[in-house]
Amino acid sequence: MIYKCAENHKDLILDFLENDPITNLFVIADIERYGFDSLDQDVWAYTNDLDEIKGLLLRYKDIAIPVHGKEFLGFDTFLPLLQSLNEINVISGEKLAIEQYEIYFPELEQIETILSVCEELIESPKKMHLVEKLVRADIPAYLSWQKACFETVSESELVLTEMLDNEDVLIHIIKNDRNEIISSGRISAESSKAAMITRIGTVKSEESKGYATMITTSLTQYCLDNAKVACLFYHNSKAGCVYHRLGYQDTTKKWCMLKPKLEENKKNIFQELIS
Numbered sequence: 001m002i003y004k005c006a007e008n009h010k011d012l013i014l015d016f017l018e019n020d021p022i023t024n025l026f027v028i029a030d031i032e033r034y035g036f037d038s039l040d041q042d043v044w045a046y047t048n049d050l051d052e053i054k055g056l057l058l059r060y061k062d063i064a065i066p067v068h069g070k071e072f073l074g075f076d077t078f079l080p081l082l083q084s085l086n087e088i089n090v091i092s093g094e095k096l097a098i099e100q101y102e103i104y105f106p107e108l109e110q111i112e113t114i115l116s117v118c119e120e121l122i123e124s125p126k127k128m129h130l131v132e133k134l135v136r137a138d139i140p141a142y143l144s145w146q147k148a149c150f151e152t153v154s155e156s157e158l159v160l161t162e163m164l165d166n167e168d169v170l171i172h173i174i175k176n177d178r179n180e181i182i183s184s185g186r187i188s189a190e191s192s193k194a195a196m197i198t199r200i201g202t203v204k205s206e207e208s209k210g211y212a213t214m215i216t217t218s219l220t221q222y223c224l225d226n227a228k229v230a231c232l233f234y235h236n237s238k239a240g241c242v243y244h245r246l247g248y249q250d251t252t253k254k255w256c257m258l259k260p261k262l263e264e265n266k267k268n269i270f271q272e273l274i275s
Helices: 007-017 025-034 073-082 138-149 157-165 210-227 238-245 264-274
Strands: 002-004 041-047 053-059 063-067 090-094 108-118 131-133 168-175 183-190 195-200 229-234 249-260
Touching: 002 073, 002 090, 007 025, 007 041, 007 053, 025 041, 025 063, 025 195, 041 073, 063 073, 073 090, 090 131, 108 183, 108 210, 108 238, 131 210, 138 168, 138 183, 138 195, 168 210, 183 210, 195 210, 210 229, 210 238, 229 238
Parallel strands: 063 090, 195 229
Antiparallel strands: 002 041, 041 053, 053 063, 090 249, 108 229, 108 249, 131 168, 168 183, 183 195
């Protein structure tokens, strides 16, 4: 049986998701923050004959996240529902779930990342005083930094302003003497127990100076100071070595995204963005 979830289902759903609070961080964070009445979000649950939840499907804006195991009896119910959501551009989640959908969305390609967590910092770089918290006045410089690093921006100035005002995002930055942002990262999902660090990057002219490590350390410390496990994804081994030195440990779970196919140069940019 499948049903669309409402506020009275919240405790039951969170109990199901808390079986793996790290892998399910995005879903837990979205439900805790936006609930079930937002136009941007929908949640469906699949139950067995005993009314036990065996799978969830969350839509947040143009992203869908299915949550279930490999032997999921509700797949034939979730698939047509997912195919009917015309606004969806990205399907993401644990690899065991996502690989079941891949053949049904040939216009999308799979990008696999490693999920790593930190519960204690074991190393901290010098010059941490260079790291600042992004404020509204920094937004134009932050958008310029995104274009310089990744050739794209994640959201408009208006949307980013609203996110900062609503405390929907925490962004840390490092500036140069000309007040230009040269390195940054953000907390993009935050539940009561964990937080996800993403979009770590440094402009090419300032690479290999330890700035990304400072940003990662600062955001990790924020998580730990708030009694939350720090989580992040990475794609390349070079980034992995940096994170491991700080105290991050890879989980056994793999996170996958099905995204519109990119040209090779843009694919490389995207892989840098998630690393």
